[in-house]
Amino acid sequence: xxxxxxxxxxxxYYFGFRGTRVVKAIDGVSFSLEAGETFGLVGExxxxxxxxxxxxxxxxxxxARIVGGRIExxxxxxxxxxxxxxxxxxxxxxATILQDPMASLDPLFTIYDQVAEPAYYHRALRGPRxxxxxxxxxSAVRIPSPERRMKDLPHQMSxxxxxxxxxxxxxxGGPQVIIADEPTTNLDVTxxxxxxxxxxxxxxASGVALIFVTHNLGIVAKMCDxxxxxxxxxxxxxxSVRGLFYHPRHxxxxxxxxxxxxxxxxxxxxxxxxQPPDLSHLPAGCSFQPRCASAMExxxxxxxxxxxxxxxxxxRCWLPLHEATTRG
Amino acid sequence: MATIPVRATPIGxxxxxxxxxxxxxxxxxxxxxxxxxxLAFVAVFAPVIAPHGKLDPVKPTPEQCQAKFGxxxxxYVDNVPPFWTRxxxxxxxxxxxxxxxDVLSRLMYGAQISLVVALTGTLFAGGIGTLLGVLAGxxxxxxxxxxxxxxxAWLTLPSLVFAILLSSVRGPGVWNVVLILAxxxxxxxxxxxRGEVLALREREFVRLAEINGIGKLKIIRRHLIPxxxxxxxxxxxxxxxxxxxxxxxxxxxxxxVPPPExxxxxxxxxxxxxxxxxxxxxxxxxxxxxxxxxxxxxxxxDWLRVRLDPQLRNx
Amino acid sequence: MxxxxxxxxxxxxxxxxGSSLLGGVQGWVxxxxxxxxTINSGETLGLVGExxxxxxxxxxxxLAAEQATSGAIEFxxxxxxxxxxxxxxxxxxxxxxxxxxxYSSLSPRMRVGDIIAEPIETHERVSRHEVxxxxxxxxxxxxxxxxxxxxxxHEFSGGQRQRLAIARALSTNARLVVLxxxxxxxxxxxxxxxxxxxxEIQTRxxxxxxxxxxxxxxxxxVSQRTxxxxxxxxxxxxxxxxxxxxxxxxxxxALFAASLPSHPDEAREEIVLSGEVPSALNPPRGCSFHPxxxxxxxxxxxxxxxxxxxxxGRRVACHLYN
Numbered sequence: 001x002x003x004x005x006x007x008x009x010x011x012x013y014y015f016g017f018r019g020t021r022v023v024k025a026i027d028g029v030s031f032s033l034e035a036g037e038t039f040g041l042v043g044e045x046x047x048x049x050x051x052x053x054x055x056x057x058x059x060x061x062x063x064a065r066i067v068g069g070r071i072e073x074x075x076x077x078x079x080x081x082x083x084x085x086x087x088x089x090x091x092x093x094x095a096t097i098l099q100d101p102m103a104s105l106d107p108l109f110t111i112y113d114q115v116a117e118p119a120y121y122h123r124a125l126r127g128p129r130x131x132x133x134x135x136x137x138x139s140a141v142r143i144p145s146p147e148r149r150m151k152d153l154p155h156q157m158s159x160x161x162x163x164x165x166x167x168x169x170x171x172x173g174g175p176q177v178i179i180a181d182e183p184t185t186n187l188d189v190t191x192x193x194x195x196x197x198x199x200x201x202x203x204x205a206s207g208v209a210l211i212f213v214t215h216n217l218g219i220v221a222k223m224c225d226x227x228x229x230x231x232x233x234x235x236x237x238x239x240s241v242r243g244l245f246y247h248p249r250h251x252x253x254x255x256x257x258x259x260x261x262x263x264x265x266x267x268x269x270x271x272x273x274x275q276p277p278d279l280s281h282l283p284a285g286c287s288f289q290p291r292c293a294s295a296m297e298x299x300x301x302x303x304x305x306x307x308x309x310x311x312x313x314x315x316r317c318w319l320p321l322h323e324a325t326t327r328g
Numbered sequence: 329m330a331t332i333p334v335r336a337t338p339i340g341x342x343x344x345x346x347x348x349x350x351x352x353x354x355x356x357x358x359x360x361x362x363x364x365x366x367l368a369f370v371a372v373f374a375p376v377i378a379p380h381g382k383l384d385p386v387k388p389t390p391e392q393c394q395a396k397f398g399x400x401x402x403x404y405v406d407n408v409p410p411f412w413t414r415x416x417x418x419x420x421x422x423x424x425x426x427x428x429x430d431v432l433s434r435l436m437y438g439a440q441i442s443l444v445v446a447l448t449g450t451l452f453a454g455g456i457g458t459l460l461g462v463l464a465g466x467x468x469x470x471x472x473x474x475x476x477x478x479x480x481a482w483l484t485l486p487s488l489v490f491a492i493l494l495s496s497v498r499g500p501g502v503w504n505v506v507l508i509l510a511x512x513x514x515x516x517x518x519x520x521x522r523g524e525v526l527a528l529r530e531r532e533f534v535r536l537a538e539i540n541g542i543g544k545l546k547i548i549r550r551h552l553i554p555x556x557x558x559x560x561x562x563x564x565x566x567x568x569x570x571x572x573x574x575x576x577x578x579x580x581x582x583x584x585v586p587p588p589e590x591x592x593x594x595x596x597x598x599x600x601x602x603x604x605x606x607x608x609x610x611x612x613x614x615x616x617x618x619x620x621x622x623x624x625x626x627x628x629x630d631w632l633r634v635r636l637d638p639q640l641r642n643x
Numbered sequence: 644m645x646x647x648x649x650x651x652x653x654x655x656x657x658x659x660x661g662s663s664l665l666g667g668v669q670g671w672v673x674x675x676x677x678x679x680x681t682i683n684s685g686e687t688l689g690l691v692g693e694x695x696x697x698x699x700x701x702x703x704x705x706l707a708a709e710q711a712t713s714g715a716i717e718f719x720x721x722x723x724x725x726x727x728x729x730x731x732x733x734x735x736x737x738x739x740x741x742x743x744x745x746y747s748s749l750s751p752r753m754r755v756g757d758i759i760a761e762p763i764e765t766h767e768r769v770s771r772h773e774v775x776x777x778x779x780x781x782x783x784x785x786x787x788x789x790x791x792x793x794x795x796x797h798e799f800s801g802g803q804r805q806r807l808a809i810a811r812a813l814s815t816n817a818r819l820v821v822l823x824x825x826x827x828x829x830x831x832x833x834x835x836x837x838x839x840x841x842x843e844i845q846t847r848x849x850x851x852x853x854x855x856x857x858x859x860x861x862x863x864x865v866s867q868r869t870x871x872x873x874x875x876x877x878x879x880x881x882x883x884x885x886x887x888x889x890x891x892x893x894x895x896x897a898l899f900a901a902s903l904p905s906h907p908d909e910a911r912e913e914i915v916l917s918g919e920v921p922s923a924l925n926p927p928r929g930c931s932f933h934p935x936x937x938x939x940x941x942x943x944x945x946x947x948x949x950x951x952x953x954x955x956g957r958r959v960a961c962h963l964y965n
Contacts (some may be wrong), residue, residue: 191693540739
């Protein structure tokens with residue numbers, strides 16, 4: 001039985017300045033997603049996590065091209081589909097929630113119109129059944145007095161409410177996968193907690209699989225089952241969430257975990273030396289080696305391949321091999 | 329996203345600037361750039377490259393005089409057609425007008441006039457408009473009210489009619505046309521610039537300057553004006569085309585550049601009837617020139633608008 | 644740690660709402676409604692709260708960008724409202740700010756050397772040579788190279804721009820720097836850089852900070868003491884580590900619950916607040932937090948709790964404790 005979503009060795013490059021500048025935004029990303037699973041995609045800006053989401057729904061900008069790999073939804077190849085076929089998939093089988101709710105909502109249309117749209121197009125609901133569905137969705141995302149608020153416009157709602165409505169729109173088409181790209185970055189912390197709990201409840205109720213893209217490891221700790229850490233367009237580590245926090249295998253993950261201030265302690269933060277990488281001029285060998293505290297000679301020369309470790313973790317690093325051989 | 333590695337050696341600076349300039353120039357769409365370069369070149373070097381004078385008739389050859397008037401000598405031969413038609417000569421490749429003056433040379437000198445008038449007129453308009461727009465946007469309150477109400481009123485005036493009015497007061501003349509263009513068009517700038525400034529005013533670097541107690545005039549000079557230049561440049565390039573047409577229209581109507589100066593619009597005006605009489609070259613060539621100038625200015629302005637817009641966010 | 648540098652007493656800022664043309668003022672937005680705190684020299688006070696709590700307005704009041712409706716701000720013993728002319732300029736020289744957005748806080752068309760030099764040139768009469776050497780010193784202080792002064796802001800990354808903003812804030816030997824969400828817009832790994840830089844600078848220059856943020860962990864790391872704001876009022880003020888160890892006010896507890904765990908099994912008291920932040924135009928009667936409070940008592944809707952000291956250095960505004 002194939003996984004719900006499988007991405008295999010995906011590569012997408014941006015071509016700029018008339019083809020002279022190549023930015024390897026996604027450079028060999030592989031992961032799979034099962035129904036009901038929450039998969040976290042973590043990384044900083046420029047690591048390729050947003051590009052990966054766009055690639056899955058085939059909405060990369062014109063200057064980008066998918067140059068290799070496969071994306072399969074329930075075994076069906078998505079890369080071979082035409083844009084018309086992808087329109088059937090977007091919203092209906094894969095839905096997205098983006099970061100800025102104000103940008104996701106059309107200021108000129110009522111909440112009803114916007115939540116009803118996917119249900120209208122993808123599920124062919126009409127009339128009273130459509131109204132009923134919209135009401136159900138708004139209640140599911142815990143909008144009080146949905147009947148009344150359906151008629152409101154986006155600017156009449158608060159930020160937290162808007163993001164929940166975006167969630168309702170995502171659910172309206174009845175998708176199997178929801179890709180949430182930093183949905184809580186613009187929200188207050190207490191609203192964020194409400195929202196994350198809501199997402200978890202919705203997921204449990206509908207069995208939808210969730211890809212959660214974020215730079216916040218705290219959200220990952222709370223929400224995700226499986227996590228992949230991205231750096232310079234590659235997945236450098238992928239494990240269960242517990243494995244990642246208790247046994248991080250890649251030096252970047254370890255550095256990241258140590259550089260975050262933790263509540264209740266003033267221990268000095270670990271500072272990752274150097275700057276985030278310039279994707280058009282990546283260093284030779286491992287992309288992280290200029291900043292890596294454990295860099296070896298091999299790292300500077302040869303780009304690490306994916307190592308599958310015994311505990312199920314995957315990492316792109318020469319260190320585990322080295323540790324295994326030195327341990328004998 | 330990406331970090332541009334920072335190198336700051338002096339030699340590195342120079343070559344960096346050169347490389348950057350080349351990259352910028354390479355990006356400008358080639359067609360308008362080419363057309364504008366040609367026009368600019370011609371305008372600047374007209375006195376040197378024009379085959380004949382702009383005011384004096386071409387000294388005709390005896391054959392021409394014989395063919396036209398049946399005499400051996402004549403002061404000028406009028407309405408000679410372009411060289412590729414019968415009766416034309418290479419000496420006056422685009423023909424001559426009703427006074428025997430070489431059309432090509434007059435077109436070249438006319439380029440001078442059109443470009444100078446359009447550019448300086450638009451520049452003055454831009455200067456006045458930008459200043460007023462910045463004051464209205466930044467000083468706010470009654471500055472804003474007064475300046476914007478005047479702007480609104482000005483904008484409702486039909487520009488051509490207003491220009492005609494002004495010119496009937498001032499009389500014809502090249503610099504009067506410049507003045508008129510400035511007076512008619514400043515309002516377009518002030519409106520756009522005010523909008524820009526309203527947005528800029530809320531940006532943190534302006535707030536910061538205010539917190540630091542820096543005077544308003546200094547803020548306008550150092551922070552606001554440099555940052556509205558993007559919008560102003562785009563507007564400028566788009567307005568140049570309009571200015572050319574207005575000047576041509578004014579000259580056409582007889583209230584712009586006075587004859588015998590060779591303004592393209594004037595040339596078209598004087599040869600209105602010639603078109604009917606079959607002497608198409610007298611009106612068509614100036615028309616082509618005007619079209620070329622306006623088209624390339626517009627294309628450039630459009631490209632500039634698209635190119636500069638995302639950069640306003642500096643990301 | 645030294646004597647009080649900034650003392651704020653019962654500070655209020657109310658914005659009028661409604662047309663003042665005919666009907667007069669219809670209501671007041673009580674953005675800041677009676678807050679008092681002290682920042683000692685060389686110390687950092689953290690100010691936490693969510694949107695609409697009034698922390699931005701507070702920073703504007705302290706920066707003299709807005710005038711208080713009532714209450715006092717005393718800096719180095721002088722009341723801000725009484726300062727005029729050169730004394731006010733002196734205040735502005737000594738109290739600087741670093742904003743959140745590294746992309747809009749630097750003038751895009753000025754070279755960074757000029758940006759950093761601007762406060763120096765505004766406040767002091769100094770030769771160009773000295774300005775240049777001070778700019779070079781400042782760049783080194785924040786971990787950048789002096790030869791970068793000729794570059795433009797867009798040639799720097801977000802983290803580097805924040806460093807430039809910090810350099811500018813320190814250019815006039817400020818004694819108090821208001822840091823308004825200085826790391827929220829930066830990448831996770833860069834935040835550590837900036838936080839460490841700020842702490843290092845404080846140790847070296849004994850400058851005080853007002854650290855405003857919504858990320859509790861960052862605030863607690865940088866600040867010696869933390870104040871929690873809700874709807875224009877302070878609900879709790881305490882030593883940062885004590886606050887983390889045992890938050891008293893229900894809102895503080897909710898903030899802690901909401902600030903995400905640092906690992907998956909971290910036990911947290913789950914307090915999910917219901918509803919939204921009420922409008923500052925019509926704050927609830929009594930305690931402004933009571934409609935959302937999981938520990939609400941009848942008294943809370945009638946009487947407003949005052950910020951009182953429940954243990955040395957700890958102040959809470961809640962009927963549970965007084």
